[in-house]
Amino acid sequence: MKFLSHLANLTDGTVVLASTERVARHIKLQAALLQAVGGKKAWFAKGQIMTITKWIESTWLELMPDEQLLYPVQELATVKSVIDQSGLLPANMISSTNAARRVGVAYSDAYKYRVDMDLDRFRFKEEFEAFFQWKEHLDAHCQAKQYVFRAHLPALLLQALQSGQVDVPERIIIVGMLDLNPAEKAVFEALKSAGTEVIIVPPEGDKATPRLVRSHNNASEMLEVAQWVAKQLEPFVDTPQAAPSLAIVVPDIRAYKGPLLDALSLHTSPGSLLPAGPDGETRAPWDISSGATLGSRPMIRAAMDLLSITPDKADPETFSRVLRSQWIGGHVGESATRALLDVWFRDNMGLNMGGKDFLRAIGSYKGDAVPDFRKRFGGLLEKLISGEQSRYPSEWADHVSEALNDIGWPGQSELDSANFQTLNAWAEALALFRTLDAQLGTVQYERAFMWLREIVDTRQFQPRISHLAPVSILGYEDAIGLSFDALWIIGASNTVLPGRAEPSPFIPTDLQINAGIAEASSEGMLTYAQSVVGALLSTSEDVTVSCPSHNEKGASIGASELFGSWPVVAPTLETKGDFLDDLMGKLDRTVFHIETIPPVTPLELTDLKGGVRIFKDYAESPFFSFVRNRLRVEKFPEPIIGLDPRIQGTMVHLVLELFWKVIRTSKALKAFSDEALKTEVERYTQQASEQLLYKLIWRYGMKLIMLEQRRIVDLVIDWLELEKKREHEFEVIGFEEKHDIMVGDVPLTVSLDRRERIFLDDEQIETRIVVQDYKTGQEMRMNSLNASSLTEPQLPIYATKIEQADDVAQIDGIVLAQVNQKSLGYHARSNFSASLVAGKKPRAEDVDTSEKWEEQKDAWNRQLDAMSAGFVGGNGTLDLDGKAFPIGYEYIAPLTR
Structure with a gap:
């Protein structure tokens, strides 16, 4: 590193300025080591190390200005307020927040790059004209309110320097900057004129010749990186302090973090997959610089899920996460019942439910099953219901703190280091939320929650680790200015280096190009990409660059030619890690045991729960009856x-x-x-x-x-x-009658929908007893009652087995009553008639005489007894004739292998 000599001789008058917080932290560690080696125990008192933006901000604030420096979220709120009130937004715009972000970026760029704001250059295009007016409104608003955006600071500090108000440092060292914007350049030129020695350490130095690797796909690329890390660290397992410093740089940490950590965990440090140690850290050999936001932390996600629920609005998935969350008070004692309640909700969920609906529903589930959660959740909703309609953000912040405290967030477990840091970051986020009083005024809860979410979802946060981590995972820009023993650059495609030009839609493109904004043109992005590549190749003498040839969808990916000529695609690496690789291929599949289903024991018979379903499932397949009624497998629920x-x-x-x-x-x-x-x-x-x-x-x-x-x-x-149209008069004599019966050796408890007495003569002397079963679903095929193709065994069971009960007279017939809009009608089989409605023509296959009825009962008896014997005997055959498993049962297919 070219500035090591500067770090070794830091003085109180020296300021080291870095491009990013990650580079600044790395420089602090380097300075600490160099000062310690030199025997200077008070090294931390020498010099200042921070980012350029932080130094400009702190230097201006030391002047004790009258103006208020706005935080980024305050800037966004100010911009949104101005453009909302300007009357220049399209009438069909749903939300102006995203537009405010784009306008805020353009407004900042106008100051950072000193864009020429000539009115004539902004004419004749609606977006340009609107932005010109918005900028004027923002300038006037800031002047009236004495607000200062961060983009204003370089110009304000320059004025202070030129008027002699600033105590300039003796020396400034700038590290890791590819290029300063015009406003920053003007500040440092003024510092030079004031006598400060300004040293800019060029990020590009002696460039290494990279090893280029063309992987098959993203997964192969992650695997090769993981194996490279494992090979580099393997000799230093017992002496981790001596391990080389490695870096893995990626174009987008958010996109690459998941698959990269999965590969590293499996192939480099399987121990990181085990539960964390006493201090809450998994002791993985890597450190992620950033890329995550505070809102992505599980603890904060739980808090935001909870706060998103209002009495009238509640997303079902969000409520499910809250109900099962370990970050909610009482989880330890009620976790099992809360999980069962969640399953019940998934089966009984309604549409458009709010918090009050969920609270009422909890009371409908097995009485007081989750009393602690119900009390806490009800208290939260009560605060929202009884609270004022509109409050200042600072008042809503108090409400948020009270609500989270009342519901027991962040849980009962002791916080580890990472979560303790997260809790402190949350307190800082709430403090920032309180500062929005002036920008937002009094707002309703939903809008206040939106701004709180804006804060936690945009604040970069990564907990610091307390152990030695030789592997750094960084973004491209974060690695510039650092040095490592070995470096691997991931995802070096021609769509990343150079990236796509995205000029601001609010400033004429030629003005952006003339101002030096790289994103405004393809040429600018190419120049910027060349600078990034040169800087990355200067961070180590051992550099590997990789790019997959295809993405996960199979689309071709081109490699960036800025690194040189790429080789052909490397051979595919197929591995599941050393542990699993050692087991692969050792299973002798020619040796196996044929599994058989044991018969149902007498004890198991007493515990059967399926009822008539046992035989309905058996009719579909003996295997389904086995898995559903003996293994208690349920059909995968269908959305309703x-x-x-x-x-x-x-x-x-x-x-x-x-x-x-x-x-x-x-x-x-x-x-x-x-x-x-x-x-x-x-x-x-x-x-x-x-x-x-x-x-x-x-x-x-x-x-x-x-x-x-x-x-x-x-x-x-x-x-x-x-x-009313039935042929004979009748009398209903029984409703929902329950009977304990036996079908073969299988005990059942059945419930008759309706039992009635039919009068065959006017004197009502000759009568018949029939059992009627209502079917309100789709129309059923009547041949499903035939003994040879019996798939609806319920009524046949009633007809043949119900007479075993002492209090039931002889059953003379069964009636299937089809009660739905598509089909209203009867299907009867009895010893006297096959039709209950007058005028129906008889058919040869009808069961309408005593002889046919007895034959039908005998056939049903034989079929039902055979089903019972098969079920009890352990028959579990499955014959799908090449068909797929029925919908809802696909997940049990592995049981049939």
Whole structure:
């Protein structure tokens, strides 16, 4: 490093200025080592080391100015306020925040690069003219409020230097800067004139000849980097202090951080995958410079998720994360029940639920299952409901602190070093949020939350590690000005170096080019990229540069020619890490044991939960009956839009039950007029709603429930009109009757929807007893009741097994009642008729005589007993005939291998 001699001789009058915080920190460590080697124990008192922007800011603030220096978020709020009130924004703009960001960048560039603001150059284009006026408004606003943007500081400091107000340092050393902007150059020229020795250490020096690697894809590139790191560090496992300094530089840390750390963890430091040690650190041999924001920290994400929930608005996924979060008080004692509650929510979630709906729903789940969470969450919502409509940000900051404290954030566990730093950074973010009072005034909670999120999502934050990390992971610009024993440059594609030109849409492009803004033209970006490449190649004598030939989608990627001529694509590396590689290929697949399913034990029979479903699943496949009813595997849940069909079916069942419990007979039904029948059905629908639907207002809302009530009333009336047309008079004699029966060796508890007595003569002497089952779903194929193709065993079980109960008379027939809008009708099989509605023509295959009925029952009995024997005996065959697994069961396919 070319300035090591300067660092070794730092004096109180020396200031070292770096391009970024990462470079400044690295220089501080270098200075510490050099001073210590020289025997200077008080080295930290010598000189100042900081970024250029920080030095300009602190030097101006030392003058005790009257103006207020704005933080970046205050600048954004000021710009947004000005452009919102200007009347120059398009009428169809949804949000002006992003526009304010772009305007703020253009406004800063105008000062940093001293753009010529000639009105004639900004005419005849709407964006240019608007920006010219916005800049004038911002200048006037800042002057009136005595606000200072950071872009104003170089010019203000220059005025102070020229008027002799600044105590200039003896010497300034600038490190890692590719180029100073015109405003900064003017400051340092004035410092020279004032007698300061200004030394600019050029970032480009003796350039290394890089080793170029063309990887197959991103995954191969990460693997090669990981293996390179492992090879470099392997000789120093026992002496980590002597390990070489390595750097991995990437174009975008946010994009590369995940896959890079996955590869390094698996192939370089598997120990980092284990739980953290007592101090909370995993002791990985790498240090990430930045790239992450405060809002990306799990602790802060939990806080922001919680604060995003209001009484009237709550994203379901956000609430799920809050409910399961370890950062919420009471998690240790209620984690299991909170997880079960979350599963229940996923099965019963409604549309457009707010915080109040979730709170009511918690009360509907198994009583008081999560009392601590319910109390804390209810307290949070109460504060929002009873609070003032609009408050200053500083007042909202107090509310946020109280809300998080009341709900027990950040949890009960002791914080490790990284999370302790995160908590301090959160306190600083809240302090910054409080400063927005002047810019925002009083605002409603949602807008205040938006600005708090802006702060945490834009603040760069990476916890400092306390152990030695020989590997530094940096962005391209962060590495400029540093030195390493070896360097690997990742992702060196021709779309990154040089990058794409993106001139500001608010300043004429030719003015941007003339001012020296690199992003304004392809030529500027090429020049900038050449400077970056030269600087990176000067940071080490051992440099490797890589670029994948294809991305994860298979699209071709071109390599940057600024590094030289690239070789052909390297051979594909296929490895899963040393540990797994040692096991790969050693499994003898010719030796295996054939698995068999054991028979159902007597003890297991007493614990079966499936009911009739055991036989329905068995009819579909013995394997499904085994995994669902013995292994307790459930079908993967399907998303439901609107009302749950199960609830709709239950409501129809309940309304009909309430109706027939009172009306009882067909004669009483026929006595109703149309208007009276509608009134009666509406009354029972209301009673059923009180038992079920009204308890689900939190899930569906009152409007959807009212629509469902209207649908049920119309459907039930249509069904009862069909009941009036039946050939024989009848009397309903049983509702939802439960019976314990045996199907072979399998014990079941069944519930009959409806049992009725049919009168075959006018004197009502000759009668028959039938069991009726309501089907409110889609139309069912009637041949599914045939013994040879039995897939709906419920009614056959009733017909053949229910007579085992002592209190049940002989069953003379079964009736499938299809109650839905698409299909209203009956399908009957009995010893007296196959039709309940008059006028239906008989068919040869009908079961309508005593002889046919007994034959049908015998066939059902044989089939059901065979199913029972197969299930109990451990039959788990699966024959899909080459078809895929049914929807919802794909995830259990590995069990069949």
